Amino acid sequence: MIIHLKNSVADAEVEKIARQLDAFHIRKPDYHVLVTPSALKEVPPEYENLVEASFVFPNDMQLSSAEYFSETREININGVKIGGSNNNTMVIGGPCSVESEEQITQSAELMKELGISTLRAGCYKPRTSPYSFQGMGLEGLKLLDKMRSKYGLNIITEVRDTTHVDEVIEYADIVQIGAKAMYDQGILRRCGKTDKPILLKRGFGTNLQEFVQAAEFILSGGNDNVILCERGIRTFETKTRFTLDLCGVAYLKEYTNLPIILDPSHALGYRYGVPDLSRACTAMGIEGLLIEVHPDPSVAKSDAAQQLDHDMFRELMTTLRPVASAIGRTII
Ligand code: PEP
Ligand code: MN
Numbered sequence: 001m002i003i004h005l006k007n008s009v010a011d012a013e014v015e016k017i018a019r020q021l022d023a024f025h026i027r028k029p030d031y032h033v034l035v036t037p038s039a040l041k042e043v044p045p046e047y048e049n050l051v052e053a054s055f056v057f058p059n060d061m062q063l064s065s066a067e068y069f070s071e072t073r074e075i076n077i078n079g080v081k082i083g084g085s086n087n088n089t090m091v092i093g094g095p096c097s098v099e100s101e102e103q104i105t106q107s108a109e110l111m112k113e114l115g116i117s118t119l120r121a122g123c124y125k126p127r128t129s130p131y132s133f134q135g136m137g138l139e140g141l142k143l144l145d146k147m148r149s150k151y152g153l154n155i156i157t158e159v160r161d162t163t164h165v166d167e168v169i170e171y172a173d174i175v176q177i178g179a180k181a182m183y184d185q186g187i188l189r190r191c192g193k194t195d196k197p198i199l200l201k202r203g204f205g206t207n208l209q210e211f212v213q214a215a216e217f218i219l220s221g222g223n224d225n226v227i228l229c230e231r232g233i234r235t236f237e238t239k240t241r242f243t244l245d246l247c248g249v250a251y252l253k254e255y256t257n258l259p260i261i262l263d264p265s266h267a268l269g270y271r272y273g274v275p276d277l278s279r280a281c282t283a284m285g286i287e288g289l290l291i292e293v294h295p296d297p298s299v300a301k302s303d304a305a306q307q308l309d310h311d312m313f314r315e316l317m318t319t320l321r322p323v324a325s326a327i328g329r330t331i332i
Contacts, residue, residue, distance in 0.1 A: 001035075001036045001037075001038065001040040001041065001043075001054060001055065001056055001057065001062075002033060002034070002035050002036075002054065002055040002057075002062055002063065002068060003021075003023075003033075003034040003036070003043055003047075003051055003053075003054045003055075004031045004032065004033060004034075004051065004052040004053040004054070005017070005031060005032040005033075005034060005047075005050050005051060005052065006031065006032075006050055006051070006052050007030050007031050007032070009032060009050050011027070011032075014032045014034070017034065017047060017050075018034055021034060021036045021040065021044075022036060022037060023035055023036040024220040024221070024222075026220070026222045027222075031052055035062055035063060035220050037060070038056075038057045038058065038059050038060045038061075038062060041056050042056075055067065055068050059209070060213055060216060061209065061212045061213065061216065061255070061256070062216065063216060063219040063220060064212050064215050064216060064219060064226070064256045064257060064258050065255065065256060065257065066254065066255050066256055066257050068257065069257050070257065071083075071084060071085075071257065072084065072253075072257055072258070072259050072287065073224065073225075073226075073257050073258060073259060074086065075197050075225050075227060075259055075287075077090075077117075077118070077154050077173055077174060077197055078154055078173055080117045080118070080154055080332060082227075082259050082287040082288060083259040083287055087328050087329045087330060088287070088288075088329065088330055088331075088332045089282055089286065089287065089288055089289065089324050089329045089330065089331050089332070090117060090118060090261070090287060090288035090289075090332050091116050091117075091118070091288065091289050091291065091317070091320070091331055091332070092118045092119075092120045092156055092174075092261065092288060092289065092290040092291070093107075093110070093111055093114075093116050093118070093119065093120065093291050093292075093293050093313065094107045094108075094111065094119045094120035094121045094292070094293060095107055095120075095121050095292060095293065095294040095295075095300065095307060096121070096122060096125075096292050096294070096300060096301075096302040096303035096307060097121060097122045097123070097125055097133065097135055097136070097140075097300075097301055097302045097303075098121040098122070098123050098135070098136050098140035098143055098144060098157075099136070099300070099301050101143055101146075103294070103295055104119075104121060104140075104143050104144065104147055105147070106295040106310075107119060107121065107147075107293070107294070107295065108147040108150070108151045108153060109151070110293065110295075110310050110313065110314075111151070111153055112151045112152075112153065114313075114314065114317050115332075116153075116317075116332070117153065117154055117332050118153060118154040118155070118156055118173075118174070119144070119147055119148075119151075119153045119154070119155055119156070120155075120156045120157070120176070120290060120292075121140070121144060121157060122135055122140075122157055122158045122176075122178075122302075123135045123136050123137055123138070123139075123140030123141050123144070123157055123158075123168075124137060124158060124159065124160035124161075124164055124168070125158075125160065125302055126158075126160045126178050126180045126181060127302070132302065133301040133302055135160075137164070138164075138167060140157075141157065141167065141168070141171040141172075142171075144157055144171060144172075145171055148173070154173040154174065155171070155172055155173050155174070156172060156173065156174040156175075156176050156199060157171065157172045157175075157176060158175075158176035158177070158178045158181070159175055159176070159177060159178075159181060159187055159191075160178070160181060161181065161184065161186075161187070162184065162186035162187055162190065165186070165187055165190045165191070166190070169190070169191070169194050169196055172196065173196070173197070174196070174197045174198070174199050174227070175191060175194075175196050175197070175198050175199070176198075176199045176201065176229075177191065177198060177199070177200045177201060178201050179201045179202060179203050179204050179231055179266075180203070182200065182201060182202065182203040182206060182211070182214050183203060183206075183214065185217070188214060188217035188218055188221075189217060189221060191218045191221070191223060192217060192218045192219070192220065192221015192222060192223045193221050193222065193223070194223060195223055195224070195225060196223075196225065197225040197226075197227060198218055198223065198225060198226050198227065199227045199229050199261060199290075200214060200215055200218065200226060200227065200228055200229060201229040201231050201263070202228070202229065202230055202231060202233065202245075202248075204231075204232065204233050204234045204242055205233070205234055206233070208248050208251055208252065211228065212228075212252070212256060212258075215228060215256075215258060226258055227258065227259045227260070227261055227287065227288075228252055228256070228258045228259070228260050228261070229260070229261045229262070229263055229290060230244065230245055230246075230248060230249050230252075230260065230261075230262055230263065230267075231244075231262075231263035231266040231267055231290075232244045232245070232263070232266055232267030232268070233245050233248075240267070240268050240269060240270070240273075241266070241267070241268060241269025241270070241306075242266065242267045242268075242269065243267070244262070244264060244267035244268070244277065244281075246280075246281075246284065249262065249284060249286065250284075253284075253285075253286070259286075259287035259288070260286045260287055260288075261286065261287060261288040261289065261290055262281035262284070262286050262288075262289055262290070263289070263290040263291075264277035264278050264281055264289070264291065265290065265291055265292040265303070265306045265307070265308075266290075266292075266303070266306065268306065269305060269306050270305050270306055271297065271305065271306055271307060271308050271312065274291065274306065274308055274312075274316075275308075275312065275315070275316045275319070278291060278316055278320060279319060279320060279323045282320055282323045282324050282327075282329070282331075283323055283326075283327060285327050285329065289320075291308065291313070291316070292306055292307040292308065293307055293308045293309070293310065293312075293313040294307040294308075294309065295309070295310060296309070297309055317331070
């Protein structure tokens with residue numbers, strides 16, 4: 001249950017009630033929010049006179065629920081806005097990993113050339129083998145920082161584990177929690193204590209309820225800026241790397257208030273279909289796309305098979321804009 005308590009209730013009193021109700025306390029400028037387990041269905045009578053509003057839910061999808069508020073949350077990333085009444089589709093483009101200054105500079109220049117606001121690249125890579133390239137770490141974050149200052153781009157980069165979560169929060173404009181890190185309670189809880197936007201990717205064996213509950217860990221910590229990312233789930237199919245769950249996206253659009261970004265690159269795993277999928281995803285009316293693109297995919301140190309080259313990406317952008325405008329959206 002979510003209970004809004006009047007602003008006039010003292011913080012210490014709210015903390016006491018929170019303890020009694022097993023609730024999270026989130027301080028808003030004009031009221032207090034208490035989030036209790038969803039099993040609570042009524043405000044205890046002794047607190048009724050302190051309550052401004054209350055909301056009951058069938059399960060622990062609460063702060064993220066469209067029944068709590070029906071509009072998609074607005075997320076403002078240094079002036080770049082998605083959700084709310086902004087009909088923007090934010091393209092996040094860039095390589096899988098930062099590999100060198102030259103490579104990431106070429107990537108940043110491509111985003112700048114195409115009027116794209118957000119550059120992606122990982123520095124801490126959650127690889128399936130310890131012998132594969134693991135990312136440039138802090139050195140990579142510093143290169144991304146340089147790209148932000150030089151080209152005025154927003155930067156999204158991923159956190160792999162809690163050893164560097166503070167570092168990533170410091171350097172990123174959007175913190176990406178990857179599919180494998182989605183269950184990491186340390187990361188989720190730490191990300192609840194910043195107000196940096198968080199892009200939470202769906203684990204590839206995660207059902208929708210578990211996915212949304214992972215988002216609730218961040219939201220209940222007090223961070224309102226959570227974006228969900230569908231990047232494909234594992235099914236019986238082996239011809240493609242994963243299966244992009246667009247039915248799941250339709251569900252999340254209907255039942256949650258969280259902005260959604262689709263990642264066709266990691267879902268398919270091969271570059272040939274990424275342009276078609278990007279257009280299909282855009283037509284669904286989501287808040288953004290994450291597309292991997294590399295100056296020379298043949299030498300990429302991670303996810304080489306799925307990254308577009310720069311010409312493919314340029315061509316894709318020209319066909320994406322009319323698809324977006326056909327449903328009243330703008331690619332940013
Ligand atoms: C990535 O974005 O490069 C990545 C590792 O994605 P995922 O966590 O979805 O596999
Ligand atoms: Mn990748």
